[in-house]
Amino acid sequence: MDGSKSIALASRALRTTRAAALPIFAWPFFGLVVACTCWIYLIQVLDAERLQFERGAYDAASRVAASQAAQLSRDLTMIDQVLVLVGSHWQAVGGKPEQGALDEVVGPDKAILNISVVSPAGEMLFTNSPSAWSQEELANLVRQPFFVEQNRNPADTMYIGPPRRMAGQDRxxxxxxxxxxxxxxSLAGMVVVALDSDALIPAYDSSVLGRYGFVTSVGLDGMARAFRAGGGARQFAPFPPSLRFALDTPQGEMHVSGRDFGDSVSRFVSWRRVDGFPVVMVAAADQSDTLAALNERRSASLRVAAGANLVLAVFVIIATMMSTRFHRERRQLELSQAAYRKATEGGTEGFFICQPVHGTGSVIKDYCVVDCNERGAGFLGSSRQAVTGAHLGGLRGGLATGPFKQLLDKxxxxxxxxxxxxxxxxSRQEAQQLRVGVVRSDGVLAITVRDVTLEKSHLADLERRGNEDTLTGLPNRAWIRAHLPAMLERADKAGAKVAVLFVDLDGFKLVNDTFGHGAGDEVLQHVGRRLKVSVRPMDHVVRLGGDEFVVVLELAGSQAEAEQVAERILHAFHAPFSTSKGTASVGTSIGISLYPVDAKDMETLYxxxxxxxxxxxxxxxxxxxxxxPAFYEAMRLRTRREKELRAAIAENQFVMHYQARVDCKSGKVTSLEALVRWNHPAEGLLGPDEFIGLAEETGLILNxxxxxxxxxxxxxxQWEHGVYGGVPVSINVSSRQFNERDIRESIASALARHAIDASSVEIELTESSMVVDPVRTADNLQAIxxxxxxLLVDDFGTGYSSLSMLHNMSFDVLKVDKSFTSRLGVDENGEVFFRAIITMAHSLGMRVVAEGVExxxxxxxLEALQCDELQGFYLFRPVPAEQLPDSLELQANAVPAT
Incomplete structure (x- = not known):
């Protein structure tokens, strides 16, 4: 029933919130819709005007192109007629024209600069203006465009050549x-007429095409024959590729960007093919001039629209604020009504309504109880009849206290x-925990009182359970984190110390493994009780979890007090622990840290x-x-080195050095041992003693x-075809790597990945690698x-291998540890030991290598003892691959290396 009621109340509150929020957010939504609609309409209008202006520019350019094409057609027809007349006159006079006769043929048109006749062989037969031809042209008439075209084209048509300039003239x-x-x-010659290019196009009108517009006649080859433009435009030769492609059509129009022209001026271009001639008349209107008026109108329109939007935004803000205020006041009224309903409907809660009693200066001096129920009156220490109409100041007992009146004032x-x-x-009952809620409405106070004693008790119980270890009943990790900071503060005020003793059990895992976890739990309970007995009454024993405990000595006077407590704890663990499964012995290791001597905060102290x-x-x-602190610094450095080593493995900061093994009799290199070096970015090249031990401890040795x-x-x-192509290389494999990884799979994968033969790789194992699980070791060695x-046994003589183990493991080479090599020549026992090893190894079919020969x-x-191979600084030191000797034969100058 309570759940259904809560759901109904939540649903009603949600509906109320939605109803209140809808009118408030309606104004911003309305303003957004109006603004978007206006902007969409404005953009559409501006786009339509832009299209209209662009259409006007295209129409103007089209009219100019059409009129100029018609005019140019007439001019070219006239020129063609002049060429025909001059050719006819040349035939009529037998190749000997007179200037007067030519003037009668050509007429008084001063635009014609030169008349020339060229023979089919490319010789100048006649010209009335030799200065119009350069010496280079006269010497190579057969290569001139007009001569080449007239010979190539079988038709008798007029050819319009590319524009040229006379020497010393700009026109x-x-x-x-x-x-x-x-x-x-048959071809009897060619007549050539030169004409001023500007005469082909009339003067340019900037009022029609703009400052950066132009008019030009363009051949089908894309070259302009004549060009007229405003003051800011320049001639384009050759024409933009996009426009040249468009000129293949008889007429048309397009927009060409300034990037294509190369002058950053965009234009509206229109063209028209000249009737009867391979020439196109192009007219281009300057876009910036064409759209200048439109841009001014557009800017003005956008400013007006922005102003209108600002006015609309102000209106929406004011309307939203007014609507919010209206709904807030309405909501407050609804809250007041809900407070009255809650005060009158509840049966398990006390309620009453109080009215303030004002004194001088509108100061509230007391409150009068207007109404209440019996339960509420009981909280005031009286009955409903006695309380109704009374002043709180006249009541005694219950809630009628000073703090209650202060809550009403607030x-x-x-x-x-x-x-x-x-x-x-x-005294007969426990104290009650009351929760009082007060709401002001229309000048009166609606008050509800609820008994929360059980709730408080339940919360206290939950808090106690959250801070208590369920197994031992001791405080837990959450407790110490919550209370230790307060202990440190009290120690600061008292000028005392706080000692933290970290207690860890020794041998507890053996108890679990031997007797089971049930017996382990019994031991932990006994440990908790012994620790409680060992410490002082004011000290705290905390179980962190597992077999870890903490003892906190609050307000300790000195370090000696902490040491005394630690001594008592150690003594308490001398006696064994009795469990249902048997007797177990457990020790303890204790670490002590003092505040503020060793640390200034809780985390560091811990x-x-x-x-x-x-x-x-x-x-x-x-x-x-x-x-x-020294141990702490060592641990910190070790942690840093471990972090660096992890990064080094991830970034491959390692390089390999190689130390040769040589045949004892021939001195020839028989094998190379690969030795890893760490190329540390800050400390330089580090030997294996600097990191192999740490890698073994942390497990990084696997990677x-x-x-x-x-x-x-x-x-x-890389050595496949070099001097060391046939020399095997031995790789040291650690005990952890051999026992925790599938070393056979690792080797097989590397051989396949690098496409090398298995005979080129040797594996060196220490004796300690073989004692963990001899059966599994034998299987792995057989697989390899x-x-x-x-397979090689490395550092032989320092481990625990037996003769039978060596026989079963099927090793190929035995490497005797350098500690035994160092005894050779010092005492007889060294030679005796080596002779025994060599005899044993040879009987098992293994070769013997002496390490550390110096x-x-x-x-x-060693040679006298019939040792097979030698390795050491006397022969070769470990060096990078590129520093190995060029020969496999041991040279005199290589002994010894220093």
Whole structure:
């Protein structure tokens, strides 16, 4: 029933919120719709006007192009007639014309600059103006465009040549040519007429096409024959490709951007083919001049529209504010009505309505109870009849206290208020927790009172459970995080210290493994009780989880007090723990950190105690350690080095050095051992002693080992056809890599990836790699052997391998540790040991390698003992691949390397 009521109230509140919000957001929505509509209409109008202006520009350019094309057609027809007349006259006079006769043929037109006749062989037969021809042209008439075209074209038509300039003159001229045919129709020569190019186009009118417009006649080859323009335009030769493509049509129009023209001026272009001639008349109107008036109108329209939008926005804001105020006042009225309904409908809550009683100066001095129910009157310590009409100041008991009146004053001032009160119900009953809510409405206060004692008790119980370990009943991690900061503050005020003892159990995992987790839980419960007994009454024992505990010594006077508590805890763990499964012995390691000596805040204090505990464990367990800054710095450096090593593996900061093994008798290199080096970005080249141990501890050796295998196989593939192409390379495999990874799969994958033969790779294993699981080790070694890879025992003599183990493992090579090589020549036992190893190895079919050979005497003794191979600084030091000797034979100058 309560759930249905809550859902109904939530639904009604949601509907009320939506009804109140709708009118408020209607105004912005209305303004947005009106603004969008106006802008859409304005943009459409401006676009229509733009199209109209552009159409006008195209029409103007089209009229100019059409009129100029018609005029040019007449002019070219006249020129063609002149060419025909001159050719006829030339035939009539037998090739000897007179200037007067030519003037009668041509007429008084001064635009004609020159008349010439050229023979079919390319010789100048006649010209009335030799200065119109350059010496270069006269010498190469057969290469002139008119001569080439007239010979190429079988038809007898007029050819319009490209524009040219006379020497010393800026005015261009155009040559027109036509054939001279004899009576049989054969070519008898060519007549050429030169005409001023400007005469082909009349003067330019900027009022029609704009400042940057132009008019030009263009041949079908894209070259302009004549050009007229405004003061700002220049001639374009050749014409833009986009326009040249369009000129293939008889007439048309298009918009050409300034990028195509190359002068950043966009134009509206129209063209018209000249009837009867291969010439197109082009007229272009300047876009900026054409649209100048439109742009002014557009800017004015946009300013007006922006102003109108601003006015509309102001109107919408004012309307929204007024609507919001109206609905807020309406909502407040509804809240007041709801408060009255809530006060009168509830049966389990007390309610009453109070009216303020004003004193001098409109100051509220008291409140009069206008109405209430019996439960509310009970909270005031009286009955409903006695309370109704009474002043709170005249009532005694219950809520009729000073804090209650202060809450009413706050609600009357702010509109609403609520608070919790503790009501003492007498010695026979527990105190009641009351929650009081007050709402002001129309000058009166509606008050509800609810008993929340059970709720408070439930919350306190939840808080207690959240701060308590369920297994031991001790405070847990959440408790210490909530209360330790307050302890530190109290220590600061008292000038005392706070000691944190981090307690970790030694051997607890063995208890779980031996007796089971049930017995482990019993041990933890016993541990909690022993710790409580070992510490002082004011100290706190906390279980963090698992087998980790913390003891907090609040207001400790000195470090000695913390050490005394630690000693008592260690002593308490001397006796074994009895469980249902048997007796278990558990020790403890304790780390101590003091505030404010070792740390200034909770997190650091806790961290330093943990580090001190770790130092106690690494020092032998069952002891305590105070926080040591030097140990902390060492751990910090180790953590930093581990982080750097992870990054180095991810970024492949490693390089390989190679140390040769040589045959003891021949001195020839038989194999190379690959040794990894870390090319640290800040510290330079680091040897394996700087990082291999850390890699083993952290497990990074697994990824590093895979990387080393890949680097070595890459180098072997590069050596395939070199001096070291047939020399095998041995790779050291760590114990963890061998036992935790499928080393056979890693090697097989690398061999396939780099396409190298298995005989070029050897694997070196230490004796410690083989003692974890001998059966599994034997299987893995057989699998590697099956690939064709040789197996070597590295550092033999320092581990635990037996003769039977070596026999079962099927190794190929035995490498004797350098500690035994160093004893050669020092005492007899060194030679005895080596002789025994060599005899044993040879009987098992294995070759023997002596590591660490550093002197000529050691080499001589090993040769006498019939050792198979030598390796050491006396022969070769580890070097990068590129620094290996060029020969496989051991040279005198290579011994020893320094």
């Amino acid at each position: 261009p001229f155009t040559r027109f040519s036509r054939k001279i045919l004899d009576a049989s129709g 609600a009357f001032r702010l509109g609403s208020a609520d608070d919790d009160f503790l009501l003492d119900a007498g 961290q330093h105690a943990d580090l001190a505990m770790y130092q106690a464990k690494t020092s032998g367990k069952n002891r305590y350690h105070l926080f040591n 590093l080992g895979e990387l080393v295998i890949d680097l070595v196989c890459t180098q072997i593939a 052997h099956a690939l064709g890879v040789k 002197t000529a005497e050691q080499a001589r003794i």
